[in-house]
Amino acid sequence: MLCRVADSLFWMSRYIERAESAVRLLDVNLQILLETDRTSTSSIESFWKPIIASTGDLGLFKENYDELNSETAMDFLTFSDKNPSSVLSCIKFARENARMIRDQISEDMWEIINRLYLNLKRADHKKIWKSGPHDFYKEIREYSNLFQGVTDSTFLHGDGFDFIKAGMFLERADKTGQILKAKQLMDAEWAEKDETNPLAIAQWVSVLRACSAEEVYQQIYVTDIIPKNVIEFLVLSREFPRSILFSATKLQFHIHAISDCPTTHYSNEAERLCGKLIADLTYSSVNEIFERGLDDLLDHIHRTITKIAIELNNAYMFFPIIDPAQEQKQTTI
Amino acid sequence: MKFDSYKTDSFYDEMFEADGTVRPHYRNIYARLSELSTEEFFQKREAVDLSFLRQGITFTVYGDEEGTEKIFPFDLVPRIIPNTEWQHISKGLEQRIIALNLFLKDIYHEQKIIKDGIIPAHFIESAKHYRPEFRGVNVPKDIYIHICGTDLIRNDQGEYLVLEDNARSPSGVSYMLENREALKRAFPNFFQQAGVRTNLDYSKHLLKVLQHIAPENHNGPVIAVLTPGVYNSAYFEHCFLARQMGVDIVEGRDLVVRHDKVYMRTTRGLKPVDVLYRRVDDDFLDPKVFRKDSVLGVPGLVEAYRKGNLGLANSIGTGVADDKVIYAFVPRIIKYYLDQDPILSNVETWLPTEGNNLEFILENMNKLVIKAANESGGYGILIGPHASKKEIAQFKEAVQKDPRNYIAQTPISLSRHPTWCDKGFEGRHIDFRPYILYGEKVSIMPGGLTRVALKKGSLVVNSSQGGGSKDTWVLYGDT
Numbered sequence: 001m002l003c004r005v006a007d008s009l010f011w012m013s014r015y016i017e018r019a020e021s022a023v024r025l026l027d028v029n030l031q032i033l034l035e036t037d038r039t040s041t042s043s044i045e046s047f048w049k050p051i052i053a054s055t056g057d058l059g060l061f062k063e064n065y066d067e068l069n070s071e072t073a074m075d076f077l078t079f080s081d082k083n084p085s086s087v088l089s090c091i092k093f094a095r096e097n098a099r100m101i102r103d104q105i106s107e108d109m110w111e112i113i114n115r116l117y118l119n120l121k122r123a124d125h126k127k128i129w130k131s132g133p134h135d136f137y138k139e140i141r142e143y144s145n146l147f148q149g150v151t152d153s154t155f156l157h158g159d160g161f162d163f164i165k166a167g168m169f170l171e172r173a174d175k176t177g178q179i180l181k182a183k184q185l186m187d188a189e190w191a192e193k194d195e196t197n198p199l200a201i202a203q204w205v206s207v208l209r210a211c212s213a214e215e216v217y218q219q220i221y222v223t224d225i226i227p228k229n230v231i232e233f234l235v236l237s238r239e240f241p242r243s244i245l246f247s248a249t250k251l252q253f254h255i256h257a258i259s260d261c262p263t264t265h266y267s268n269e270a271e272r273l274c275g276k277l278i279a280d281l282t283y284s285s286v287n288e289i290f291e292r293g294l295d296d297l298l299d300h301i302h303r304t305i306t307k308i309a310i311e312l313n314n315a316y317m318f319f320p321i322i323d324p325a326q327e328q329k330q331t332t333i
Numbered sequence: 334m335k336f337d338s339y340k341t342d343s344f345y346d347e348m349f350e351a352d353g354t355v356r357p358h359y360r361n362i363y364a365r366l367s368e369l370s371t372e373e374f375f376q377k378r379e380a381v382d383l384s385f386l387r388q389g390i391t392f393t394v395y396g397d398e399e400g401t402e403k404i405f406p407f408d409l410v411p412r413i414i415p416n417t418e419w420q421h422i423s424k425g426l427e428q429r430i431i432a433l434n435l436f437l438k439d440i441y442h443e444q445k446i447i448k449d450g451i452i453p454a455h456f457i458e459s460a461k462h463y464r465p466e467f468r469g470v471n472v473p474k475d476i477y478i479h480i481c482g483t484d485l486i487r488n489d490q491g492e493y494l495v496l497e498d499n500a501r502s503p504s505g506v507s508y509m510l511e512n513r514e515a516l517k518r519a520f521p522n523f524f525q526q527a528g529v530r531t532n533l534d535y536s537k538h539l540l541k542v543l544q545h546i547a548p549e550n551h552n553g554p555v556i557a558v559l560t561p562g563v564y565n566s567a568y569f570e571h572c573f574l575a576r577q578m579g580v581d582i583v584e585g586r587d588l589v590v591r592h593d594k595v596y597m598r599t600t601r602g603l604k605p606v607d608v609l610y611r612r613v614d615d616d617f618l619d620p621k622v623f624r625k626d627s628v629l630g631v632p633g634l635v636e637a638y639r640k641g642n643l644g645l646a647n648s649i650g651t652g653v654a655d656d657k658v659i660y661a662f663v664p665r666i667i668k669y670y671l672d673q674d675p676i677l678s679n680v681e682t683w684l685p686t687e688g689n690n691l692e693f694i695l696e697n698m699n700k701l702v703i704k705a706a707n708e709s710g711g712y713g714i715l716i717g718p719h720a721s722k723k724e725i726a727q728f729k730e731a732v733q734k735d736p737r738n739y740i741a742q743t744p745i746s747l748s749r750h751p752t753w754c755d756k757g758f759e760g761r762h763i764d765f766r767p768y769i770l771y772g773e774k775v776s777i778m779p780g781g782l783t784r785v786a787l788k789k790g791s792l793v794v795n796s797s798q799g800g801g802s803k804d805t806w807v808l809y810g811d812t
Contacts, residue, residue, distance in 0.1 A: 002587050003598045099389065100563045102572040103582045107388070114389050159600060258600065316600045326617065326629050327561040 005104050006163045007317035008097040012105075013167035015094035016113070019087045020144040021175035021210075022055060025182070026077050026087075027137040028209040032202050033070060041069070048073040050185030054178055055085055071129055078133075079125055087140065088120050106154035109147065116143040162254040166312070169254065173247035174305045176234055177298050179210050184295055204230050211242040231294060232286040244301060245281045252278055255312065270311035277304045334366045334374055336751065339758050345491045345748040346760055347412060357812045358415040365523050366410065377519040378409055378753070384518070390511050390569060405508055406801030408752045411516060412763060412783040415811040419779060422485065422493055425677030426767060427775045428667060430481050433500060433654045434771065435670040437477035441468050441650065451669050452662050459737050460659060461707040462501070462652020464615065466622060470639050472648045473546040479646040480539070480610075481769040482506070482782075485677070487748035494680050494745065496764065498663070500655040501647060502612045505782045505802075506768050507570035510535060510577075512804040513780070529806040530779035535768065536577035539610070542772030543578075546644035547607045554607035554644070557581040557597065559588075561613050561629050571612050585613065590633030593640045608644035615649050657706040657740050658684060681743040685736035694732065694741040698725045701741045703732065716792060718744055747792055750803070752785055762786045764794050765805065779807035 029051055033044070045068045052061050052073060064082050065072040080086045095117045098110055120140075128136045148168070155161055186203055204225045208214040211234060221229045237243035252263055252274045261267035266275055289297055341349050348359045355363045366374075382404060385391070391402035414422070439446050440457055447454045457463055482503025484496040513532060517524055540556070547554035560571040562584050575582035587597050588606065596603035611618065617627040619635040637643045653659060661682040664675045683701075685691040694701060698717050705713030715728040732739045749760035767781030783803040784794035794800040 001600045002581065002583065003600060004584065004587050006600045096563070099568075102389070102569070103558075103575040110389065111387055115387055118386065326627065327564040 001159050001163075003317050005101050005160070007313070008101045009104070009160050009163040010167040010312070010317065012094050012097035012101070012113070013164040014171040015090045015097065016144055016147055017168045017171040018085070018175065019090035019094070020141055021171070021178070022077055022085065022087050022090065023137045023140045024210045024212070025051065025055065025179060026074060027134060028206040030070060030074065030133065031209075032206045041067075044069055047186075050188070051182050052076065054182035054185055057083070057085075074129065074133060075125060079120075079123070091117050091120055104160065106150070108150045108154050112143060112147045112150060116140065116147075159258055162257045163316075166251055166254040166258070169247045169251040170305060170309060172242060173244045173251065174302060176211060176242050176244050176247065177301045177305075179207055180231065180234060180294070181298050181302075183207050184298070201225055207234070213240060213242065216240060228286055228290070231289065235289065235297070236281060236284065236286065238282075245278065248274060248278050248281065251308070258316065268311060268315045270308045270315055273304055273308050273311065277301065277308075334369045334371060334758070336363070336367070336758055339751060339760070341749070341760060343489075344746055344760060344762075345487055345489050347487075347748055347750045347763070349751075358413050358808055360812065361523075361527055362411060362413065365520065374409070374753075381407060381409065381515045381519055384515065385511070388511075390507075405796050406787060407512060407515060408785055408787075408801055408803045409516070409519060410751055410753065410758070411804040411806050412750055412765070413806045413808065415808050417811055418493075419807045421676065422767065423777045425493070425495075425675070426481075426483055426769050426777055428671065428673060428676050429483065429495070429498065429663070430478060430769050430771050430775055432663070432667040432670050433481070433498065434475070434477050436666045437648075437651060437654055438475050439670075440653065441470065441477075446666070446669055449669070451665055452659075456658055456662075456737075457653060460653045460656040462615065462650065462656060464650030464653075466635075467650045471641070473548070473641070473644050476546065476771055477648040477651050478654065479542050479546065479648075479771050481771070482766045483769065485765045485767070486680075486745055487765075489746045489748075491748065493677055493765075495663070495677050496680060497657065497660060498655045499766075500651045501614070503766070503768070504567040504570055504612075505766060505784075506535060507573040508802055509768070509778075509780060509782045509805070510573075512782075512802060516804040527806065528809045530809055532778045532780040532807075535770075535778045536574060538770050538772075538776045538778070539574065540578045540580070542770050543608045543610055543644065543646055545772040546646060548642055548644065555581075555605060556608045556610070557583045557606055559583055559585070559609045559611040559613055561617070565612075567612065574610070583609075585617075585627075585629045585631050588631040588634070590631060590637050593633070593637045594642045595631065595634060595637050606643070608646070610646050615652065618649070657704055658737065661740060680745055683741040685732055685739055685741065690741070691732075691736055695729060697741075698729055700744070702744050703728050704740050704742065705731075706738045706740060714793075716744065750783075750785060752787070752801075752803075754787070754789070759789070761789075762792050762794070763803070780805045 033047060048068055048070065049058065052058055055077060060083060061068065061076050064080065065076060076083055076086065078087045081089060083089060091113070095113050098105060098113045102110055123136070151161070151164060155164070183203060204227060205214060208217050208225070208230060213233065217225070217230065217233055220233065223229070233240060233243065235244045238245060238249070240246055252271070255271055255274060256263050259267045259271065261271065263275065266272040339349070341351060341353070348363065349355060385404040385407065391404050436446065446452050447457065478500045480503060482499040482505065484499065485493050486496050487493055509532060543556045544554060556578070557580055558571050558575040560568060560582055562568065572582055581597065583597055589596050589598060589603065591603070595606045595609070597606055613629050616624045617629045619630045619632060620627045621632045622635040623630070634643070635649070638645050638649070660679065661684050664679055667673060667675045683690045683694055685694055694703070698715070699720070701717045703715040703717065715724060717725065747762040747764065750763045751758040752761040754761070763783050763785045765781055765783050768778055770776045783805045785801050785803055786792055786794045786799070787801045788799050791799065
């Protein structure tokens, strides 16, 4: 497979997963807000601040909006083309990557991305906000699921498939970490560490929901929402498909499938880092995480994942970047 | 759908005779359209447009930030060519591509045609796309133009005339194929009885041509489509063809040359490439030989080609054959190499540099069409009868300054075709681009791209200037 194609498959998949994570985070928080009694401007502002800080760029937000409220937060995180992490931007980048490799992906895969992009681009922001964006966000998540299903059933399960899956799990591990990070930031913002506080609980519920984990959590722990359990579940579960350890393990599986190197050792830096992260998490207990500090662990995970992406690029995808102007100048007669 | 108020005016209309009777080969579609309600017609139109958009069958509009991708407007009424006419056209095209290839081989080797005084040397040497660097280089199987898109028009008598030969990298073939798909979906039941010849084999034939020019003694050559990249307006087509053939699509940066052999960079190391269907201009192909600043090309590619380690379609320097001045010589080229009269005529053309033509042209600017020799896409054209005094003056000055760079032609009143225009069917001018492939033998897909000037009265069919397209049917029979 061409290096450039591998790169596009990887990023196409990452961007779709990134968009889905952004949607999940936004959707649950908009719902949480409905269930709280915080209605004053300042409290709504401090509700959104950590979320925007964790996903995007607070400075960028302030440059583009006068006021931070639920509507502007939604707009910034969903539709803003100024925000490179907005859902629309992610889908646009995913589509750009897909377009570069139209000949490699299946017709169905392309059409799903293209339709999602066209729907997002044509969406009437005001109308969606007024009618409540839940259905709209649900649709985007469904597209993401559809894309994964169609990829699974129409795309060759060879190297290309492994690059797609590696991109998805790498992004997912990172984003689950980010959702936990957002909660950490919320705590800092509110200074309400009381775990019985209804809002604090609501926030933990939102963290679980953002990962589609609320019901499974209940089944496994059969108890109230306790931060320690939530963290154990979302970081260390070996079975839950959005936990960090699960995602890292899948990532390892797919990058080793590319190199044909067994997971007992490694053939490149990305594999070494990934194996080390998995070993670290596998042999950690949740108590140790608390001793170490969750913040510290999340930062470590984020840094490691960033490095893995760079090393994957060095190993497989490196190619020069060129100037689009020359591409356009070619005669088309 | 009614044609009651349809007027052919004084033009050659593809569907109707001058007295309003429907031509025999259009009777079926006429009947089908007549029984359709306006509402049904609109539904079909919308369905087709939406499917083009969803599939991303779009072209890029340069210099337009927002809507950078547009669908090529598609008209539901097909253009129909009866079998006898098609036989005539395809014989003429075959004759032409054979002659042009002999011409290219000659001018890149012995230049007999110059020595025999048929074409003055300065016309070849001053042609913008002539590549003197390539004299004496043998190309695989002596084929230079493998893929040709020859533009045909019909005059007021319905005679087919050649407007130009696109011998570098003609585009639009994907629209020919997608238009057919769209129309099949729009009129599924009608199609079976219409007797339309299929054009689906195009990609298979193209693949065969590319395999034919692979370096010698090669089993299962690796073929790839070389594209300038995703920002090129024809990118969709490059991908489309690569997919249809099942070959890789590559950009210059995906390729490297080692020891005069081209390789692509893959996740498992370098993989040799034997044949490139390139959609990158000569100038950008290889910064070592042509433009030094090109980042789209591959350093060393030309040397690999010279050494015979690579097949390239089309070959380098074919642009000299579609130069608008050389065009004027094509009837003489056919006569010279094949000793035959051209089956398809050229539009009557004057070269300012021959005889007293310059004087004649300058005096009759308002009655002629003046074209710059090296422009394409409908640019650099003066249509005398429709031009303002200012435009005529500008062209007059330009022709006087650089007569080699211009040609003058009789204006042709292009044939018209019923086309949906807001309120009903109206006649719009059309042209026709069939695609000719030259490998082991010449093959011409029955059909081609019919382009239509959607603006009332306009003669410019280019997509960049308000043109649309139609499906083109070649019938098994004459009705």
